[in-house]
Amino acid sequence: MVYNFAAGPSVLPKEVLLKAQDELLDYAGSGMSVMELTHRGSEFSSILSKAEATLRELMSIPDHYKVLFLQGGASTQFTMIPLNLAVGKKAYYIESGSFGKKAYTEAVKLSKVIDFEPISLGSTEKTKFDRLVKAVGKKENPHDECAYEINEIDPDAAYVHITLNNTIEGTAIYDLPDAHGVPLVGDMSSDILAVDYDVSKFALIYAGAQKNIGPAGVTVVIIREDFLPKKEILSSMLDYRVLSENDSLYNTPPTFGIYMAGLVFDWVKAQGGVKALEAKNRKKAALLYDFIDQSEFYQSPVKNKAERSICNVPFTTGDQSFDQAFIAFADEKGFKNIKGHRSVGGMRASIYNAFPYEGVLELVELMKTFEKEHTK
Ligand code: PLP
Secondary structure, three states: OOEEOOOOOOOOOHHHHHHHHHHOOOHHHOOOOHHHOOOOOHHHHHHHHHHHHHHHHHHOOOOOEEEEEEOOHHHHHHHHHHHHHOOOOEEEEEEOOHHHHHHHHHHHHHOOOOOOEEEEEEEOHHHOOOOOOEEEOOOOOOOOOOEEEHHHOOOOOOOEEEEOEEOOOOEEOOOOOOOOOOOEEEEOOOOOOOOOOOHHHOOEEEEEOOOOOOOOOOEEEEEEHHHOOOOOOOOHHHOHHHHHHOOOOOOOOOHHHHHHHHHHHHHHHHOOOHHHHHHHHHHHHHHHHHHHHHOOOOEOOOOOHHHEOOOEEEEEOOOHHHHHHHHHHHHHOOEEOOEOOOOOOOEEEEOOOOOOHHHHHHHHHHHHHHHHHHOO
């Protein structure tokens, strides 16, 4: 038995893989592999529209939002978002993790050639992003880089960019920040469909597929219609208006990835939907965090319990050689990819929707065994 704790690409539901295997050579009696279907044909057309309809239902996406299935990964969105939404305006960024920092850094690069002003509202990089940047009414400490004063936000700004789940550092936003009425743009790459967020609170949501949606290669963008650019921008491939007018078929979309995403959406529905999966994810995460918290051997780098991610659980023994030994021990026993991201070290258990509760139970047993063997 292998448990895959990878942060992405990551474990997919067995039922989905079996169905895909079944349809790989002959899709719905067409005599063609699902991978061979033209994106302009009726078979793929229904795969695409069904995937969209199921996602809309799962996330209660209001009718005045467009749903796009794109390529380029979540990282391309770091450029597309300001290019489409921020020209001539200010755009705010909250840097509570490595990907939030990347989003800001890419925006700064773009601002050298496009007229807009990216502004960072704060960063927790100094403490290795072990906490979230918080909003305060009045800055209690003007040197506190972890806090921004909401009254400082220009209400005419294009957006405030946030990362809902910090995949590398294991923190997450469960209460949306006060953005002073400025539209929220959310990177939901690592907890889309795992946490029940209210889509209507966002102007735009984006997510790479490779954690809770399907194989790498698809990026989901959900955008409120009034945020679509009104006129042509730099490139059609980067233009939300063009992509949405063509229903994600402006060029050849990642057809197989969209098909797989559709199967995962059906699976999420069969599990009882996003609320039910969030409850399961909370149970899995609580099991692991509770064990870590009572242990004197393991620790969580995220001290504020309310900010702990239920999708990515980092932990450490506090001793690099023990951490390395644990990773090797776990790997040998079939607990794969539990090594933490190279920027933070230690271990990280990514326990997305498709990761089973039993896998977390067994991980806790493994941690107990390792602890016994390494303490007197
Ligand atoms: N944002 C978050 C929160 C992520 O976890 C990742 C990847 O893991 C990215 C952005 C970048 O995604 P991609 O590799 O699809 O560009």
